[in-house]
Amino acid sequence: MSRGTYERGTRSYTMSRIRGKETGIERQVRSYLFARGLRFRKNDRRYPGHPDVVLPKWNAIVFVNGCFWHMHQGCSKVSIPKSNVEFWTAKLTRNKRRDAAQIEQLTGMGWRVFTVWECQLDREHAQTTLEELYRQIVSVRS
Numbered sequence: 819m820s821r822g823t824y825e826r827g828t829r830s831y832t833m834s835r836i837r838g839k840e841t842g843i844e845r846q847v848r849s850y851l852f853a854r855g856l857r858f859r860k861n862d863r864r865y866p867g868h869p870d871v872v873l874p875k876w877n878a879i880v881f882v883n884g885c886f887w888h889m890h891q892g893c894s895k896v897s898i899p900k901s902n903v904e905f906w907t908a909k910l911t912r913n914k915r916r917d918a919a920q921i922e923q924l925t926g927m928g929w930r931v932f933t934v935w936e937c938q939l940d941r942e943h944a945q946t947t948l949e950e951l952y953r954q955i956v957s958v959r960s
């Protein structure tokens with residue numbers, strides 16, 4: 819793949835995030851949880867990071883993260899684009915720090931925060947990942 823192609827691809831992916839369009843992975847997680855009977859709010863603007871899924875009844879918040887955009891640690895999907903290296907490094911590092919700060923804030927507010935990564939939702943892992951997420955959400959002492 820040429821450098822130009824990669825760059826264009828990355829940019830359009832970025833643009834789709836900026837427009838706030840629901841991505842396939844968010845939809846995948848929401849439909850699964852909904853099918854299991856959970857009810858939730860989407861992209862709630864009252865909370866830091868506008869979490870993808872907020873489940874007040876379970877005191878739980880779920881972020882569904884793209885591996886590139888949120889710099890999934892040690893993940894093979896994460897590689898800094900070959901051009902504008904400084905720009906991308908700064909931008910992605912900033913994203914990662916912001917994610918961490920938001921999780922800390924939400925945890926401080928008493929929420930249980932779960933993060934699901936894009937690479938855990940591929941054909942091979944999705945079922946296990948989603949079942950485990952559901953199990954964790956509903957396993958609370960009451």
Ligand SMILES: [Zn+2]
Pocket residue numbers: 885890893894895935936937938
């Ligand atoms: Zn990943």
